[in-house]
Amino acid sequence: MRIETNVTRLLGIDLPILQAGMSWASSCTALPLAVSRAGGLGVLAAGPMYIEALEQCIDEIQSGTDKPFAVNMPLYRKGAEEVLDLLEAKRIPVIIASQGGPKKYLERFKAIGTKCIHVVAGEEHAIKAMNAGVDGLVIVGGEAGGHPPPSLVSTLVLVRSVAKATDGCIPLIASGGFADGRGLLAALSLGAGAANFGTRFMATPEANISEGYKLAVLGAGVSDTRTVGGGLGMIRAIGNRFTDRMLDLEGRGVDIETRKAVFLASSLKMAAFDGDVVEGKMEAGQSSGLVDRLMPAAAVVAEIASDYARALDALPRAVA
Template identity: 65%
Template sequence: MRIETSVTRLLGVALPIVQAGMSWASSDAALPLAVSRAGGLGVIAAGPMRLHDLERTIDEVRAGTDKPFAVNLPLYRKGADEVMDLLAAKRVPILIASQGGPRRYLDRFHDVGTTCLHVVAGTEHAAKAVDAGVDGLVVVGGEAGGHPPASLVSTLIITRAVVRAVRGTPVIASGGFADGAGLAAALALGAGATQFGTRFLASHEAAVHSSYKEAVLRAGIADSRTVGRDLGMIRALANPFTDRMTELENTGADLEQRRVEFSKATLRAAALDGDTADGKLEAGQSAGLIDSVLPVCEIVRNLIEEYRTARRALPEIRD
């Protein structure tokens, strides 16, 4: 199966399906390897990884497939320069960088043949990244889990705005996608691929606790919350932690009081320990469209069949 777009040509993948780099969920080889084998782009999440674990994971993915894969690096993470040293030495095929400026890394990775994608959340940053020389963009809308844009502008609007602002640059749309109809919608907006996060979180290969996956299945489309403004805002499934944060924010608690509460909860506790009450259950609004935990190969197959169905259902223009 192949769907050829500007993004698949750039990345050398068969399908315009990108797995989001999700801390812990794709911080080992299983999930990114499965997605790349299925024809999409698997992404290792380097954010929480120690250097030797990251190096081992890169080697495992390389040993498991000859297809492209990526590493996602939040540039604000502690030791980001050492991580970049490792990624450049390993000559990773694709880098997806976020939370920082692209001029910091572009030359060194282009010199070793790495394709560089940059995560943006608006037209101004998109234009600056393109001017700096990035090869493509990941555009994140307000529906996304993890770290959506502070503006919370929807993916529908932000994707179209960025596509119009940087004509000719390959764009990957991210936020709110869970099925093949969403993929069709993203391509109709002018994107060349869709990034799926929460859908792949609810997979057999995602390295998170079963309680986390079950929380995704229980969630409706209105069951996520954005909390932590001025602290690195996240979108997470509603639970006692988000209730406490919402109360503090709504009652005007000072920044330090909110920081203490925000810092006590961690994504690690949810992902590895299954703490669904006090952990950060980061997930997008698309959780409400997901009702099963499946193997990656089946998820990808379903996405393509749903995409075909969505295309066939569109009415023809009649003169």
């Protein structure tokens, strides 16, 4: 099956399905490789990776498929320049950059033909990135796991807002709240050319997170995530003892230094790598409440595409 949009044409993929770059979960070969082979865009998350491991994963993906893949690059990470040098040397097909301005990487990657996608969470940054010359934008709404926008404006509203502001001049990828083909259909109807699926791909055998973390995603309802860490790099995570402690401190208006100490004492690695789902940061989106099965990543891609086709066919048609 193929679903052609401005994003699939830009990236050279068959389906407007992107697997979000998720630290730890897609900081591996298996998940992005499986998604790219299935016709979507697999995304290798460089954020927590040592340079040697990152290079090895890129080599394995490049040798495992001739289809496009992307590397998600948080521009604030330690050793960012060294990582950018590596990505340039490897001539990766797509870079998806976040948490920084596009001028830091844009010229050098466009010069080698890499497609440059920038992550934004509002109209102002979207227009700035578009005017800087990026090839596409990921628009992150409030439902998203990991780092949603501080405003928590919903994806439904935010994507429409950015689509109107950019007036069709740049391909958009909607992110936050998508778990199935009906969500993909909604994203395309808003003016996006693709949807970003993060939490859905956490519940796959290929996702590089602990079994306890995966079970927490499968067991969560749509109202079981919490946003904590305002002013400290807010995250959305499945509720546990860590989020309870943070919500208590925030609710009582405790000073920011005390909150910072508690916030930094927990980490995503604790949940993803060590399996500590009580005290670790189990970052996940509200769409975890729509995920109830562990499935191979390729099967997830196929199911999203077929679900999209059924949903599209079932839509009421306008009559004169």
